[in-house]
Amino acid sequence: AQKVTQAQTEISVVEKEDVTLDCVYETRDTTYYLFWYKQPPSGELVFLIRRNSFDEQNEISGRYSWNFQKSTSSFNFTITASQVVDSAVYFCALSEARYRDDKIIFGKGTRLHILP
């Protein structure tokens, strides 16, 4: 079955600390896509990254980095030198290629508080 688990419901760190948000997924497909979205208090889901199952290279974008490990079915997200503006709910999501059209399943989200 297709499933995304974000075990951390809520995390609080002090500004400038590094923080890692965990994501574990389940799928029977060999081809799939993983996503991270940020949801600030305004409510809009902001796309951060998409990764396909054949590309296990880690990615860095500024203070953000993602670690994709197929062996453990994990796609973790790290924020380096966190800032107050990073406070939001972060969702990990999965889309399986076997569906005729894109269907994305979300985890329950991790609420991140960055304390000044």
Place this chain on the structure above:
Amino acid sequence: EAGVAQSPRYKIIEKRQSVAFWCNPISGHATLYWYQQILGQGPKLLIQFQNNGVVDDSQLPKDRFSAERLKGVDSTLKIQPAKLEDSAVYLCASSLRPDSRGNTIYFGEGSWLTVV
């Protein structure tokens, strides 16, 4: 490029009343989604359109929810009659091409519904 537009932004209604939400996707996006996000949970797909056809409405409570996308562009989601448990954010999203997989899905800011 304009994002996904939704209205109204906020709505408070009494139970058993009706409500309608409108969505205008990103120009040129063939696929349109309506998600329901209950407080503290991840978004749940209600219905997915490709152009003006429905490709997945398996989780839409059809006894009270309806949605249409008549000309393959704008969409309307209606709830009639509303129940207390329908209080949620209704997120509209769109993605570009139906002929490829793993398309990024872009979200609007959501319509926040409170049923009292």
